[in-house]
Amino acid sequence: MKCFSRYLPYLFRPPSTILSSSCHAEADIISTVEFNHTGELLATGDKGGRVVIFQREQESKQQPQRRGEYNVYSTFQSHEPEFDYLKSLEIEEKINKIRWLPQHNAACFLLSTNDKTVKLWKVSERDKRPEGYNLKDEDGRLRDPSMITTLRVPVLRPMDLMVEATPRRVFANAHTYHINSISVNSDYETYMSADDLRINLWNFEITNQSFNIVDIKPANMEELTEVITAAEFHPHHCNTFVYSSSKGTIRLCDMRASALCDRHAKFFEEPEDPSNRSFFSEIISSISDVKFSHSGRYVMTRDYLTVKVWDLNMENRPMETYQVHDYLRSKLCSLYENDCIFDKFECVWNGSDSVIMTGSYNNFFRMFDRNTKRDVTLEASRENSKPRAILKPRKVCVGGKRRKDEISVDSLDFSKKILHTAWHPSENIIAVAATNNLYIFQDKVN
Amino acid sequence: MEFKLEAHRIVSISLGKIYSARGQRGGLKLHKNLLVSLVLRSARQVYLSEPCCPPEPPAAPRALPEEPPPPCAAAAAWAPGEPPPPPDEAPRGGPRRPGADCESARARRCCCCGCCCCEAGGGGAAPPLPCCSRKRGAGERGQAGSPVKKPRREAEEPPPPPPGEQEDMETGNVANLISIFGSSFSGLLGKDPPGRRRAPRDGGEAAAAAPAEAAAEPGQICCDEPVLRTLNPWSTAIVAF
Numbered sequence: 001m002k003c004f005s006r007y008l009p010y011l012f013r014p015p016s017t018i019l020s021s022s023c024h025a026e027a028d029i030i031s032t033v034e035f036n037h038t039g040e041l042l043a044t045g046d047k048g049g050r051v052v053i054f055q056r057e058q059e060s061k062q063q064p065q066r067r068g069e070y071n072v073y074s075t076f077q078s079h080e081p082e083f084d085y086l087k088s089l090e091i092e093e094k095i096n097k098i099r100w101l102p103q104h105n106a107a108c109f110l111l112s113t114n115d116k117t118v119k120l121w122k123v124s125e126r127d128k129r130p131e132g133y134n135l136k137d138e139d140g141r142l143r144d145p146s147m148i149t150t151l152r153v154p155v156l157r158p159m160d161l162m163v164e165a166t167p168r169r170v171f172a173n174a175h176t177y178h179i180n181s182i183s184v185n186s187d188y189e190t191y192m193s194a195d196d197l198r199i200n201l202w203n204f205e206i207t208n209q210s211f212n213i214v215d216i217k218p219a220n221m222e223e224l225t226e227v228i229t230a231a232e233f234h235p236h237h238c239n240t241f242v243y244s245s246s247k248g249t250i251r252l253c254d255m256r257a258s259a260l261c262d263r264h265a266k267f268f269e270e271p272e273d274p275s276n277r278s279f280f281s282e283i284i285s286s287i288s289d290v291k292f293s294h295s296g297r298y299v300m301t302r303d304y305l306t307v308k309v310w311d312l313n314m315e316n317r318p319m320e321t322y323q324v325h326d327y328l329r330s331k332l333c334s335l336y337e338n339d340c341i342f343d344k345f346e347c348v349w350n351g352s353d354s355v356i357m358t359g360s361y362n363n364f365f366r367m368f369d370r371n372t373k374r375d376v377t378l379e380a381s382r383e384n385s386k387p388r389a390i391l392k393p394r395k396v397c398v399g400g401k402r403r404k405d406e407i408s409v410d411s412l413d414f415s416k417k418i419l420h421t422a423w424h425p426s427e428n429i430i431a432v433a434a435t436n437n438l439y440i441f442q443d444k445v446n
Numbered sequence: 447m448e449f450k451l452e453a454h455r456i457v458s459i460s461l462g463k464i465y466s467a468r469g470q471r472g473g474l475k476l477h478k479n480l481l482v483s484l485v486l487r488s489a490r491q492v493y494l495s496e497p498c499c500p501p502e503p504p505a506a507p508r509a510l511p512e513e514p515p516p517p518c519a520a521a522a523a524w525a526p527g528e529p530p531p532p533p534d535e536a537p538r539g540g541p542r543r544p545g546a547d548c549e550s551a552r553a554r555r556c557c558c559c560g561c562c563c564c565e566a567g568g569g570g571a572a573p574p575l576p577c578c579s580r581k582r583g584a585g586e587r588g589q590a591g592s593p594v595k596k597p598r599r600e601a602e603e604p605p606p607p608p609p610g611e612q613e614d615m616e617t618g619n620v621a622n623l624i625s626i627f628g629s630s631f632s633g634l635l636g637k638d639p640p641g642r643r644r645a646p647r648d649g650g651e652a653a654a655a656a657p658a659e660a661a662a663e664p665g666q667i668c669c670d671e672p673v674l675r676t677l678n679p680w681s682t683a684i685v686a687f
Binding site for chain 2: 246282283
């Protein structure tokens with residue numbers, strides 16, 4: 001199990017110091033983190049509707065120690081707050097998900113979505129500027145045509161690198177309920193967007209139409225028993241996708257079977273353990289995230305207390321179950337009261353599908369090595385954020401005698417939650433979003 | 447006893463969440479409200495099925511009809527094939543039991559069963575009802591698509607309804623919920639259980655319905671039995687969409 005060392009803190013969003021060090025602007029809370037397909041770019045979205053993209057520095061011989069640091073590459077406002085006049089509802093600008101498209105030319109494309117609208121953004125570099133226009137001068141003011149006596153051809157001159165983001169497509173008005181997931185198909189021509197009750201399939205080129213491929217809305221809303229919580233396309237099979245539900249089930253669907261994939265091809269559910277039954281059993285079984293492994297053979301799901309790895313060929317129970325923070329099981333009532341039980345944690349695979357990672361409270365995040373069955377709890381905090389420092393494993397004391405560097409369950413800070421994490425597609429670099437701070441950890445094996 | 451208190455507390459918290467969700471930015475979150483309504487329903491059933499609080503003199507006559515079902519009644523009401531709990535454990539099993547007992551592994555949403563078994567017991571000599579008859583209580587009913595306002599129950603608690611009306615418990619009037627949440631909640635389905643006495647309801651809901659009921663019976667807690675029995679949180683939270 002690799003230990004994460006050479007910690008390079010990137011605190012790009014320092015908390016605002018209006019009142020106290022613990023106070024921060026709500027708009028700065030990071031709501032999604034995603035590496036692109038090469039890992040060169042890292043995108044974050046926040047509650048204020050902004051997207052910030054980081055780019056990894058190129059390795060240089062002159063400064064080998066700065067190899068692989070991530071710096072801000074581009075910042076833009078993706079979504080603005082909107083108002084639905086018919087329903088008298090405000091539509092939040094919070095970015096729920098970002099997904100990258102694979103890169104084919106110099107420009108990068110990503111999808112970002114809030115509750116209602118998906119947008120395709122093109123991020124491109126400009127390092128040359130045309131000069132020598134005939135009809136306007138260098139400031140852009142129109143020249144008096146009568147003063148023009150010669151013609152010249154504008155030339156491109158170098159300029160400071162400018163990264164600009166332009167919205168290329170806006171996919172709107174297709175979701176009645178709140179969008180929780182987007183997923184790019186492996187055909188790179190289509191993608192899907194999922195809300196609580198429906199999943200729509202889009203073509204990147206067409207914004208005024210989408211196909212509804214899953215609809216679980218009952219004819220009578222009073223019969224509603226479950227909602228869609230996450231959805232993802234298979235990484236290789238463009239006809240296959242999965243979606244998870246609030247009842248703790250996963251459905252795998254094949255788009256070749258029918259146009260409307262209401263009937264699943266496979267249904268994954270683990271029987272409930274009756275000894276664990278409580279008022280909150282249903283809530284904690286709700287799946288908050290579903291992710292295919294890179295190989296496409298497994299699916300990982302996250303519910304409130306566990307992470308489960310499912311084999312696509314075995315529907316009746318998960319292959320592996322990992323306890324993230326089982327010590328919270330006795331505290332469910334308090335967590336219900338303070339709404340923490342509704343927190344939606346995400347989970348990620350590493351590049352080789354051997355390690356899985358997910359977040360917890362008190363700025364802790366957990367990694368599970370599937371091969372050695374070892375796990376570790378790490379903390380993303382300023383206190384242990386010295387450069388090159390090795391992250392020390394943390395431990396939560398559940399009862400009895402508390403050792404020196406353990407923390408007791410009651411001392412956990414439930415306002416510090418790590419919901420969003422990302423893992424570089426091929427290297428051991430992880431990005432961890434702790435409220436409004438982004439931490440990037442690298443494992444330098446020298 | 448403490449489970450009943452905890453159940454009541456959870457009911458109060460859940461109602462508070464539903465209420466405060468109305469004003470939040472971005473609109474009602476369907477997922478969260480669904481989960482809250484599930485918790486509310488479980489807690490309500492536990493609350494209604496648990497042994498009553500130690501009876502205080504004014505409440506004693508009321509408390510008696512709502513005695514917990516004799517253990518064998520709860521056990522007998524199980525779906526066929528489910529092993530009944532040991533008799534001495536059934537009423538005591540904690541918040542889990544009444545709802546959990548009646549749930550088979552498959553019938554996860556069979557939450558009504560707990561209520562029905564226990565109400566049957568609470569009626570005294572009522573025969574136990576088949577467990578799954580109310581499995582789709584909320585759904586099968588659903589004929590009326592339009593909002594229907596229910597008349598308010600009388601403040602004076604009538605004797606517990608006869609067993610034949612058990613099916614309508616879940617779909618009973620939601621007058622108190624309406625009064626708490628105002629007109630934002632609509633489309634509350636249900637039909638009047640036959641035989642229940644009701645006071646005719648006037649157009650303006652009394653916002654003090656729930657506290658008034660509570661105040662009418664000293665020593666009663668706010669969400670007392672008649673209020674809870676008439677709640678239909680399932681409808682309200684979901685149909686709000």
